[in-house]
Amino acid sequence: MLKSNIFLFLVGVLVFTSCESFEDFNKNPNEPTEVSAAVLFPGAIRKSVNTNVDAAFLVGNNAAQLSAKILRLEVDAYNWNAFPTYWEGWYESLTDAIAVEQQAADQGNENLQGAAITLRSWIYANLTNAYGAIPYSEAIAGATDNFTPVYDDQAAIYTSLLAELERANALLTNGTGEINGDILLDGDAEKWRKFANSLRLRLLMLASEQLPDAGTEFASIVNNEDIMTSNADDVVLTYTGSFPNEFPLLPLKTGDFDALAISETSLEVLRGNNDPRILRYARPNNEDFTNSPEFIGAVNGLGQDCPKSGASRLGVQYYNYPDLTDAASLGLPMAEGLVMTYPEVAFLLAEASEKGWINGSTEDYYRAGVQASHDYYQVDYATFGWEDFTDFYNNSGVAFATTTDIWEQKWLALFFVGLEPYFEVRRWYVASGNSFAGIPFMAASCGNLNDDELPLRFPYPGEEQSLNNENYQNAIDALGGNSQNGKMWLVE
Secondary structure, eight states, X not given: OHHHHHHHHHHXXXXXXXXXXXXXXXXXXXXXXXXXXXXHXXXXXXXXXXXHHHHIIIIIHHHTTSEEESSSOTTTTTOOOOOHHHHHHHHHHHHHHHHHHHHHHHHTOHHHHHHHHHHHXXXXXXXXXXXXXXXXXXXXXXXXXXXXXXXXXXXXXXXXXXXXXXXXXXXXXXXXXXXXXXXXXXXXXXXXXXXXXXXXXXXXXXXXXXXXTHHHHHHHHHHHSOOOOSGGGOEEEOOOSBTTBSOTTTTSOHHHHTTEEEBHHHHHHHHHTTOTTHHHHBOOTTOOSSSOOXXXXXXXXXXXXXXXXXXXXXXXXXXXXXXXXXXXGGTOOOOOEEEEOHHHHHHHHHHHHHHTSSOSOHHHHHHHHHHHHHHXXXXXXXXXXXXXXXXXXXXSSOSOOSHHHHHHHHHHHTTTSTTHHHHHHHHHHHHTTSSGGGOTTOOSOBTOSSTTOOOOXXXXXXXXXXXXXXXXXXXXXXXXXXXXXXXXXXGO
16 A cells, blocks of 8 residues: 555656646747847847838939939839838838837836937838838737728827927937937937937928928927937948948849949039039949949930940949959948938928028028038048038039928938938928929939829839738828829828
């Protein structure tokens, strides 16, 4: 009997122990159940910024006629598709950004939470500015089994984004915690705060015709919050030069990079002012970087009446040819991933001053923007016959006179800043009565297929119709169809 009881006791212990340790036995000790923010945040930043660079290269610069397509001319011809790469790229990066935000909130890390909210808001701003109504309030909710998120109205998205950026500012003001994994602003909470507030200025200006209190809110931010005040505050991703942290255009085949060139539209303005940025935006055809560089612009558009022959390639910072001058040999850095820079903020302030929203000299803000853009690109004044920036500003023809001067210089300064050049040109186009007549430095692309009308949005990707049909249909019904000419709230 005693032996039987001992046997049963031992069996019970073994069964209990086996049940308790079964889950532990099946866990992979080398596979963490939760990935840390320090791992997720770099991926969210890299993916979103790389998507932004690609969007600048293939759409933003070309739609705004800063560069021109030589091959595959749909963008220049105003014959747009959904550009699904950007929809997918930005939504994929949101998954990690939102996970970082949630971890930071759970850990009471205010600085990381504020930075993640700012990144998330910037990504959503890109999406809604491009497509209009998008999945927002219910997006990235696969963990709760919501795979068919509603498309939020763009006005509601803007209201939320502005509020979220204000919340980010509050979290980053004397916040606690480290911003681990920050490959964008090196963990600097104050720079993230300036980015959040400057992004609010960008959104308020873009929606200034739709938001009746835009000027008041803009002034409140300028008067009461920290914003970007110099190139030291630029929000740019500096690439290390090796995978996965290399400038996204470097792995391209030569033929793919050569599918674009500097446009005749931007070249005409740069050349007309003898602007030394021309040597940064374009590679001289004669490879002469110090004496008499020669440039040819390509005409944006479709057909034989839109000449492109011999057009100059884009600048040396954007691609390394094996047999041509590279950026390093000229003492220049490789191109960075531009998210938002101080020149843009200076031009925002100039336009706000011109509108009477804020105090300060319009020309002072404007001049600061031009100079900051020149400084960023480390321009060579001597090659173009200028002594310095003051000489250039006073004698080139760029000195401030009218609002369209602000537009023109801002347009040039937004080279390679994602889709922002297109968003700004679209704003001016709409403000001019859906016409290029009010934009003196550009016109509708040559031989376009859209009756000389600038496309107002990106169509939704086709997969949305099959994967999220009901909400997709509601969104396109509100637009009157999934058209590139559909009038979302931002352009009404």
